[in-house]
Amino acid sequence: xxxxxxxQKLGGAxxxxxxxxxxxxxxxNQGKSSxxxxxxxxxxxxxxxxxEVIKEIDGNTAKLKLKEPKYYSITIxxxxxxxxxxxxxxxxxxxxxxxxxxxxxxxxxxxxxxRPINVDDIKYFAKIEHERTYKSYDVAIRENKPYSKQIAKLxxxxxxxxRGGIPGNTRQLKNEIQKVVRDAPYKIRGQVVEPGMKxxxxxxHIHIIVSRKDASNSYSLSPGSKYKASExxxxxxxxxxxxxxxxxxxxxxxxxxxxxxxxxxxxxxYTARKTLSKDPKxxxxxxxxxxxxxxxxxxxxxxxTGLQLPVLHLPQNKVGFVYKQLKKIIETGIKASSISY
Numbered sequence: 001x002x003x004x005x006x007x008q009k010l011g012g013a014x015x016x017x018x019x020x021x022x023x024x025x026x027x028x029n030q031g032k033s034s035x036x037x038x039x040x041x042x043x044x045x046x047x048x049x050x051x052e053v054i055k056e057i058d059g060n061t062a063k064l065k066l067k068e069p070k071y072y073s074i075t076i077x078x079x080x081x082x083x084x085x086x087x088x089x090x091x092x093x094x095x096x097x098x099x100x101x102x103x104x105x106x107x108x109x110x111x112x113x114x115r116p117i118n119v120d121d122i123k124y125f126a127k128i129e130h131e132r133t134y135k136s137y138d139v140a141i142r143e144n145k146p147y148s149k150q151i152a153k154l155x156x157x158x159x160x161x162x163r164g165g166i167p168g169n170t171r172q173l174k175n176e177i178q179k180v181v182r183d184a185p186y187k188i189r190g191q192v193v194e195p196g197m198k199x200x201x202x203x204x205h206i207h208i209i210v211s212r213k214d215a216s217n218s219y220s221l222s223p224g225s226k227y228k229a230s231e232x233x234x235x236x237x238x239x240x241x242x243x244x245x246x247x248x249x250x251x252x253x254x255x256x257x258x259x260x261x262x263x264x265x266x267x268x269x270y271t272a273r274k275t276l277s278k279d280p281k282x283x284x285x286x287x288x289x290x291x292x293x294x295x296x297x298x299x300x301x302x303x304x305t306g307l308q309l310p311v312l313h314l315p316q317n318k319v320g321f322v323y324k325q326l327k328k329i330i331e332t333g334i335k336a337s338s339i340s341y
Contacts, residue, residue: 001256001268002077003100003249005223007069008212018057018071018209022050025127025207038090040125043098053125053209060123060211064220072223074208076100076252081301083202085262090128090204096259097126097206100252104210104223107248112219122221123211132203133196140186140193147184148192151177223248246274266290267298 014020029037040048061070076097086092098119105119112121134141154177161168186193188200214221223243249270257264266272266286276283290298 001079001082001253001270002273003252004075004077005245006073006075007224008071008073010067010069016066016070017054019054021071021073021209022053025129026050028129028131038128038130040127041094041097042125043101043119043122046094048125056123056125057209057211060213060215060217062213062217064212068212069222069224070212072210072212074104074210074223076206076208078205078256079268079301080202081265081268082256082262083204086260088202088204092260093128093204093206094126096256097208099255099259101126101208101210103251103255104248107223107244107251108221109242109244110219110221112214112216117214117221121214121216121219123213123215124208126206126208128204128206130204132199132205134193134199136195141195144184144186144193147180148194150180151184151192154180246270265294265297265301267301 008014008018008021010016025040039046040050040053042048057071064070078093101122101124102119105117105122108117110117136142154173157166157168158170158173158177160166161170161173181187181190181192184192188197191197210223212220212222221243223245253264253270256262272283272286275286287295287298
């Protein structure tokens with residue numbers, strides 16, 4: 001599971017309203033009947049319409065400045081292993097989101113009216129999407145790039161030959177194109193994977209729009225705060241501040257495992273991703289110390305994200321290089337699982 005938190009995009013090209021983002025999240029509903037559509041939902045309601053989301057988010061911005069985000073976007077990206085475990089069940093995904101948003105609320109080191117923040121203080125709307133498309137940073141796109149360039153060049157040449165613009169052998173050019181297609185490492189149903197193509201397999205994920213202000217429109221709650229959980233003296237009083245991202249990510253993960261009796265592998269964990277970023281040598285040591293069956297699953301999971309593990313039994317002078325390279329490609333795979341708009 002990979003969770004991201006992003007502030008509202010602001011600036012000349014972006015609207016102050018949540019309307020554009022809500023419209024973007026409606027893209028999978030186009031052409032579908034009301035019974036087939038995925039509706040927005042929150043902690044207690046299941047069928048919330050787009051105009052209601054826009055009205056609630058845009059109307060909950062008291063005292064926020066133009067350059068301050070009015071909402072944050074949380075994206076929850078379950079892995080295909082996790083989705084398979086819950087049979088890609090939308091009801092289970094909704095139940096998990098509601099539990100995760102309770103964890104979100106309790107990750108604020110703030111109080112409202114002398115009590116800790118709870119989920120009823122959070123104004124949010126969530127939407128399940130079932131499709132993902134390939135982006136330029138995906139491993140498949142990056143590794144296919146030289147093949148795609150060669151195919152485009154050959155097709156351009158073929159077009160000129162067929163129009164009589166240049167001399168050439170059309171049959172030979174078509175054969176060359178077919179050969180490059182066969183050699184390309186990533187294909188879907190015989191087609192070379194290109195940006196914008198839909199990814200195969202289970203791809204369900206959840207977008208959440210959460211207001212910067214609390215449900216009463218009185219308190220500012222920023223998960224992007226530069227302050228971690230801490231206390232500071234302001235106007236002679238001790239004030240709590242900050243948001244604990246680590247706590248939110250870890251507790252959401254634990255909630256999923258507990259709710260659905262999911263046996264999480266080390267490489268799927270937030271702890272593993274953070275260790276890879278902060279201390280790659282420790283990450284690889286942890287991989288090496290896994291049990292045989294868990295280690296096999298871990299390596300299988302890494303390979304299925306499009307990564308190739310180099311052999312770790314290398315001369316000492318090569319180890320540092322391998323650590324750097326493996327760290328880089330695994331981070332690319334992690335990034336490729338996130339959703340942007």
